[in-house]
Every structure is written in C-alpha cells, then in structure tokens.
Amino acid sequence: MKKVIITVGVLLGLALTGCDNTPSGSDYKVTCKLEIRQRHDSATLLVLEEDYNKLRVCGAGRLTSDSITFTGQTDKPRVAMIRWDNDSTQPFYFVLEGGDIGITIRDGSWSITGSRANNEYQHYINHRNGIMDARVATWQQYLKMGADSTLTRDDEQRMVRQDSLLNDSLQRITVELINRGDAVGRIIRERYGAQLDKQHLRQLK
Numbered sequence: 001m002k003k004v005i006i007t008v009g010v011l012l013g014l015a016l017t018g019c020d021n022t023p024s025g026s027d028y029k030v031t032c033k034l035e036i037r038q039r040h041d042s043a044t045l046l047v048l049e050e051d052y053n054k055l056r057v058c059g060a061g062r063l064t065s066d067s068i069t070f071t072g073q074t075d076k077p078r079v080a081m082i083r084w085d086n087d088s089t090q091p092f093y094f095v096l097e098g099g100d101i102g103i104t105i106r107d108g109s110w111s112i113t114g115s116r117a118n119n120e121y122q123h124y125i126n127h128r129n130g131i132m133d134a135r136v137a138t139w140q141q142y143l144k145m146g147a148d149s150t151l152t153r154d155d156e157q158r159m160v161r162q163d164s165l166l167n168d169s170l171q172r173i174t175v176e177l178i179n180r181g182d183a184v185g186r187i188i189r190e191r192y193g194a195q196l197d198k199q200h201l202r203q204l205k
Contacts, residue, residue, distance in 0.1 A: 025073030026098025032082055033067040035106045040084040045070045047096055048079040048186075055081075058096075074098060077117050077183045079190075093191065094118055095183040121184045124177060128192075131170045138163050171200040179205045 034040060045059040058080075059070035080096035082103075083089075092105060095117035102113040112118040142159050145151035174196060178189045193204070 025075040027073055028071065028096060028098050028101065030070045030096065030101045030103065031067060032069075032092075032103040032105065034063070035066070035104060037107055038086075038089070040066075040086065040089075042085040043068050044083045045096075046081050046083060046091075047074070050078075079183050079186050093187045095121060095187070097183075117182070117184050121187060124173070124184070124188065127173065128170060131166050135163055135166050138166070171196055175200050175203050179203070181205070 030045065032043070040063060042060065042062045044057060046055045047058045048054075049056055058072055061068055061070075074096055077095050077097040079093070081091040081093050083091045092103070092110070094101070094103065094112060095115060097115055097117055100114045101118065104111050110122075112122055138159050142151070142156070145155060174188060174192055178185045178193060189204075193201075196204070
C-alpha cells in the first residue's frame with residue numbers, strides 16, 4: 001500500500017497539537033537563517049507523526065536578524081517542515097533528528113549542516129539538479145542544431161537516447177530512495193513522487 005503523501009493542503013486540514021517531547025528523546029537544535037529577498041517575520045516548526053498521519057507544532061516564534069532557532073527532543077529522525085508567516089509560501093522540508101542542525105535558505109538554493117539524513121537528502125537534490133541541467137543542455141543543443149540546419153538523424157537519435165538515459169537514471173534513484181521508507185524517502189515522495197512516470201510509479205511500495 002502506498003503511503004499517504006503529505007501536501008501543503010494538509011497543513012490546513014490536520015489538527016495540530018503541541019509538541020510532546022519525551023525525556024528519552026535526543027536533543028535537537030535547529031537554526032534556520034534566511035538569505036532571501038522575501039521578508040518573513042515569524043515561522044513555525046511542524047513534525048509529521050507517522051502513526052497518526054498528523055502534524056504537530058513543535059515550535060513557533062519570530063525571526064531575529066532573519067534567523068530563528070527551535071529546540072526540543074525527538075525519539076527518531078522525522079519528516080519536518082518550517083512554515084513561514086506567509087501561508088502561500090511553500091514550507092521548507094527537512095529531517096528533524098538529534099544534534100545541531102544549521103539551515104541556510106537562499107533565493108533558489110539551500111544548505112544544511114550537522115545532519116546525516118539531511119546531507120543525504122541534499123545530495124539527492126544536487127544529483128537531481130545536475131541531471132535536470134544536463135537534460136536542458138541536451139534540449140538546447142537540439143534546438144540550436146535544428147535552427148542551424150545542422151541536425152542529422154543520427155544526432156537526433158543520439159540526443160533522444162541521452163535524454164532517455166538521464167531521465168531513467170533520475171527515476172530509478174527517486175524510486176530507490178522512496179522505497180526505503182525512511183524520513184528522506186518520505187520527503188522525496190512528497191516533493192517528487194508525482195513526477196514519476198507510470199512505469200516507475202508501479203515500482204513504488
């Protein structure tokens with residue numbers, strides 16, 4: 001059975017309860033710094049409770065010098081998100097786990113330090129972006145050769161094969177990570193699961 005995908009709409013539909021940190025959990029400290037043009041005054045940290053398919057509010061506050069810090073405890077790595085005061089803004093997904101986590105969000109990019117799971121998630125994003133850039137470059141080359149009347153049938157077939165291989169590689173690594181069923185896989189399912197083709201969608205657990 002496919003797991004339920006948490007969407008932005010769920011943020012509005014689920015009953016949110018206060019974060020009940022257990023003494024047996026690992027301490028976490030999440031510091032998020034914004035280096036973006038859009039101004040935000042406050043933020044809320046939400047964590048997915050998998051057993052109940054609900055989001056818990058685990059912290060909220062105002063930003064100081066464009067940064068905010070959340071502290072608490074968690075018993076295991078969990079899917080989390082930071083929602084900004086502007087509800088129309090896409091929340092920022094990450095994995096909440098014990099330790100010090102530093103998040104820097106820039107216009108068009110972000111980085112995370114101090115977290116194994118988030119480093120893995122960021123590695124996937126970087127890999128994905130590299131593949132997408134390569135596909136765009138192939139398409140631009142195709143258009144240029146077509147406009148210059150230098151495009152041959154062999155060139156066209158070569159570029160079609162190259163694009164197909166790049167797409168298949170991206171689809172495969174996406175399915176592999178989603179099917180692990182951990183926090184990283186659940187975030188990838190939420191963000192990119194809908195972009196899988198029918199063949200790879202059937203491979204999801």
